[in-house]
Amino acid sequence: MFRRLQPDDSSATIYFDGRAIRCRPGESVAAALLAAGVDRFRTTPVGGAGRMPYCMIGVCFDCLVEIDGQADRQACLVPVADGMTVRSQDGTGRFGIQ
Template sequence: MKFRRLGEATATATIVFDGRTISCQAGESVAAALLAAGVDHFRTTPVSGVPRLPFCMIGNCFDCLVQIDGRADCQACLSIVADGMIVRSQSGAGRLEDR
């Protein structure tokens, strides 16, 4: 596991990522929740299709772009989980019709 929470996690929210239900803590970032659940990539690059994960966790690198509740190009590291949130991985540059 590349990422883990410090201490015991108390599941207080549930999100769905690419059809997979993930228990997480209210108040944590979507990126932290996905990494703690063992998600192996959040998006792929537009040109080569290489899988990407968050790098900086502070909103500078844009490697954590996902679709949240139908809105594309959301930075998972800056988005706070909300119970029932639907998160999808982003393929390439996303789709304009999703914005």
């Protein structure tokens, strides 16, 4: 679905729902997950529909995930750090963001 345009320089590893994902240091968590084929970042609070990034600039909140134990983080705005733990988020997380 998504692919990187330049040769891969994957020298960092993040863990998404227990799965190790090689990525580039400094790219956004959302970009790393999309390049790895992840197609569901969170679910909606009503109905449980899967969501993934839409705008990639921090406007839509569809890319909310839990990062290193902190819920409601916008994956498109957080740069990758080696060893980061990312979990998909069910519903609204801690702060009730829709």
